Every structure is written in structure tokens, then in C-alpha cells.
Amino acid sequence: MIKTVFIPFLLFSFSSFADDYFLNMKGQPTQGGLIIAQTNANAQVKINGKKAYKTDDGYFMFGFGRFAEKPIQLAITFAGTTYHATIPVTKRQFPTEVIDGLPPSKVTPPAEVYAQIKADNIKVGKARSFIDARKDFLEPFIWPANGRVSGVYGSRRILNGKPKRPHYGMDIANKTGTKVVAPASGKVRLAETGMYYTGGTIILDHGYGLTTTFMHLSKVNVEVGSYVHQGEKIGEIGMTGRATGPHLDWRVNLGKKTRLDPQLLIPKNPLPKHSD
Incomplete structure (x- = not known):
């Protein structure tokens, strides 16, 4: 039937x-x-x-x-x-961000770093390939850091007049050293300090293919394989990699291909003020 x-x-x-x-x-x-x-x-x-x-x-x-x-x-x-x-899916209207005056290396990477970029992408793909039977994804997500929202999911970016791929994260701007916490409990699948595009980078696995990524960190305070609880410190905001100012670029993925909007998972207001 x-x-x-x-x-x-x-x-x-x-x-x-x-x-x-x-x-x-x-x-x-x-x-x-x-x-x-x-x-x-x-x-x-x-x-x-x-x-x-x-x-x-x-x-x-x-x-x-x-x-x-x-x-x-x-x-x-x-x-x-x-x-x-x-x-059915509801379509959204996304903003366009125009950023001029960037150094050429911030727009188009030099050929000598292509090998590193490829190696970084392989690491990220592997970190997002796990299907763990854990239900951390059922926790209501919280903000991973305090700060000002300086970039939003889906926005189209034009850098020095060149159209680029949409932005797939939520940018939270704050001073270097601001605490970054786990928005939900999860297992650390990637913890790197020198990725070309994203600098200090962490990927947390929340079970059944849902992962969160934290980029441009000045400090990485976790190790691959460790388990962190919601609200536990995992790193600090920075401007490592190809960042133009201190901020956290936070991303959410389901599997390797579906890029999701972090702001749709969290309350409107950020974390309560905390001490570092």
C-alpha cells in the first residue's frame, strides 16, 4: 500500500x-x-x-x-x-558583498601553494566522511563565540572586481584570543594550525554526518579523536589563513556536499558573557 x-x-x-x-x-x-x-x-x-x-x-x-x-x-x-x-524548499534572497583593495594573493592564490590546497581539501573531505552512531546533533545548538556577525551564509562575494563562490559560513568578528566553544557536543575529526585558506581549523563531528567547522583560529585547543561537550573551549578567534581581520568563520555541513546555514540552528542572541 x-x-x-x-x-x-x-x-x-x-x-x-x-x-x-x-x-x-x-x-x-x-x-x-x-x-x-x-x-x-x-x-x-x-x-x-x-x-x-x-x-x-x-x-x-x-x-x-x-x-x-x-x-x-x-x-x-x-x-x-x-x-x-x-x-518543498523556500528560496531566499542573499546579499552581495563587494570587497576591494585586497592584496592579489587574497583573491587568487599563487601556483606554488596549489599542492597544499589540495592536501588540505583531502583532510577536510576525510573529516566530513564519518557516519557515527551518535546523537549529539539533537542538542539545541548555541553560539560558538561572542561577537558581531560580519558575514552571512549564502552571500555572493566580489573580490577586487572578481566574482567568487558564495560564502558558506557565518562570520563572527571579535578580537584575537576570544574564546571559541563547541556549539554542540561532538568528536574532533580535524585540528590543524596551518591550512592555507583557513589557518587554524577544527572540525567537530556531531553524529550521522553532521559536522561543524571553525576557521581562522589563533589557537587550537583540542586534538583529533578527543570528545568535547557543548560549551567547552576548543580554540580562540584569530585571523590565520586568508583572513583580512580577526573573526571566526563557522560552517555546518551534512555529509560532504550539503552546506547549511549556521544561523538557522542557533538562537538570535549570542552566548552569555564569559571570561577567558
Whole structure:
């Protein structure tokens, strides 16, 4: 038997019940949005035709990238019946950032660093490839640092007149040495101090493919393989790598390809003031 549920509107939370089957979803189905869903523990879930990773109590995730336009198709099979749900994506208007007067090396890297850039990308890809059966992603996320939001997800960047890729992070500007904490508990998958683009860089794994990345750090206070709890210090804001001022570039990824908007995961106000 096949049953279809169509969800034609922007949602924050949604519940669908049919007999003993259920589907709960929370999140923002917009470009850059993450949806955390739960269904029956023994149900089989497919997202756009591919088997989804699911916790032992039925939680799973999916997200919409910066350029997403097509809806997500869910197929959930429970007790011999397959239920279909269509989750449309809401398009957003993103700002354009124009930055002039940068040194040429800040716009186009010299050929002699290409090998390092390639090696850095391999490390990052490996760090984002784990599918750990941990449910740290269910913690409500907090701000990783205090400061002013100086850059937003999805913005188009024109550097010295040259159009570049959109910005995929949330920039939090503050003085060098400002504490950076884990926005949710997780395992350290990458801890580097000298990456070409991002300088001091940490990647935390929050389970089932969800990772957060922290860039341009002046200090890295964790080691690969260690486990950190939400609110625990992991590093300090800096301007290492190709940064033009002290700030934290914070990013969220689901798997290797889906880049999400960190600001959609946190409260509007930053952390309570803390001492370093």
C-alpha cells in the first residue's frame, strides 16, 4: 500500500500520523536549512530514493543546500505500507558583498601553494566522511563565540572586481584570543594550525554526518579523536589563513556536499558573557 503526504507550505514543525505510523519534523525547509525528523524506530527511510541513515529510535536528517530548488522526497515504509512526503524548499534572497583593495594573493592564490590546497581539501573531505552512531546533533545548538556577525551564509562575494563562490559560513568578528566553544557536543575529526585558506581549523563531528567547522583560529585547543561537550573551549578567534581581520568563520555541513546555514540552528542572541 502507498500513501502520500504533501506538505505545501513553510514549516517549523510538522507531524503526520496514520494508524501507528508517525513522522515528526523540525527545522526550516529553506535554502541552507536543516530538517531533523523522527519516525518509527523499525521503519525504513529513503530520501530522494536513497536509504537514509537513521538512529535506533528513528531520528534522521536532511538538508537544503545554498542553490537547492527541488523538493525533498521522503519514502517511509512501515508495517507493509510506504508513506510518501514531499518537502518543498523556500528560496531566499542573499546579499552581495563587494570587497576591494585586497592584496592579489587574497583573491587568487599563487601556483606554488596549489599542492597544499589540495592536501588540505583531502583532510577536510576525510573529516566530513564519518557516519557515527551518535546523537549529539539533537542538542539545541548555541553560539560558538561572542561577537558581531560580519558575514552571512549564502552571500555572493566580489573580490577586487572578481566574482567568487558564495560564502558558506557565518562570520563572527571579535578580537584575537576570544574564546571559541563547541556549539554542540561532538568528536574532533580535524585540528590543524596551518591550512592555507583557513589557518587554524577544527572540525567537530556531531553524529550521522553532521559536522561543524571553525576557521581562522589563533589557537587550537583540542586534538583529533578527543570528545568535547557543548560549551567547552576548543580554540580562540584569530585571523590565520586568508583572513583580512580577526573573526571566526563557522560552517555546518551534512555529509560532504550539503552546506547549511549556521544561523538557522542557533538562537538570535549570542552566548552569555564569559571570561577567558
